[in-house]
Amino acid sequence: MSHYSSTARALHWLIAGLIVSQFALAELAKIARADEALLKQLALLANHKSIGITILGLAIFRLLYRWRHPVPSLPKHMPSWQTRASHLSHFLLYFLLFAMPLTGWLMSSAKAYSVSWFSLFTLPDFVAPNQGLAALMVDTHYYLGKALLIIAAVHVAAALKHHFVDRDNVLTRMTARWGIPIFVLVAIMSTWAFSQITRTANPSTTPSTTPSTTSQNSATSSSALEKLGVATSSLPIWNIDYAASSIRFSGDQAGAPFSGEWKDWQANLQFDSTRLNESRFDVKVDTRTPFSNDKERDDTIRSADFFDSENFSQARFLAHQFVATKAGFQAQGTLSMKGISHPLNFDFTITKLANKSELNGSATIDRLLWNIGTGDWSSTDWVGQNVSLKVTVATQ
């Protein structure tokens, strides 16, 4: 056998082209981060991850294919050290074809970013969020990338030496017929990936979702239920066990789910299922305290485009109307964030265990109604419009 099969050649050039675009996307993402163009960085990394997972799939396929279709043997005139070097560099290239995507995937999972494949489906999380592991994987991914660059450079140099100095067929047996069309295909794919970025970076292509200013009234100017003319309640205030309670949020970023929680919040809950008209909720969240296992995302959540935590450090939910539902209860109240108030219904159930109570509830928030995500971020291409809240409040 003097040539690689057309499948082997197609895979070689496809993977090579995708790896080139991986380095380009990673570099552009770094530039976007330096420019504080966070949305652009997110878009670039989303494409980087999808292409990386594609490379992993192709590498698995290539190995299985190679097992069934042995590669053509090297020219007889080659000294044995060159044969050994060639085998070693091919082994290392295969190793890196697996190690790069796997460390990237591990890094993303450890940072609590799920990985989606071109927003078509979400891969399972490799590991639970873990900041130490995330930092280790950032470094490992970085150094393996440098190793890949060096070995790929040696690989290219050796192929060129065979072609121009030794004048043997080592390069042509891989390039014949399919090399150029595959490169063209990869170029088209990369162009498509970059056009995704241009689309999100141009807000004029996305619908305007600025909320009406008439909604900036009601509870915004009021600091408590009493100011709304709501009678104080004689129901006891829940004695909350904050260590066993949480306010978690989850949403969709670049087609993949993310989640986190508010670390600092305070709730005044007065609730009795038999005295719904006297029940009251007053929940205050410190918007400076998001925690999603990723400092960069937490900074973005606090930034002026999102919660503008510097100017609006408090989000508040006030409810004094309660109804019984099929599953439990619904608190019908007002959520105020960023100086904007809108009605919000919060569905919940109450479980009683000995003399303790536990409330479990959820609500869906259309973030754009509260101006959470302005400018480019108002596009729902990269951050979903709806954010889910899951609340657990346990008494002591």
Ligand code: HEM
């Ligand atoms: C063959 C596949 C891959 C190659 C060649 C590759 C290459 C690279 C390179 C060169 C960088 C820049 C490192 C630096 O200079 O700081 C990078 C960054 C990154 N890669 Fe990959 N990568 C691959 C697959 C993946 C996959 C599959 C994922 C996730 C699922 C991923 C996630 C990331 C992330 C999140 C960063 C940014 C790291 C940071 O600075 O926070 N990569 N990648």
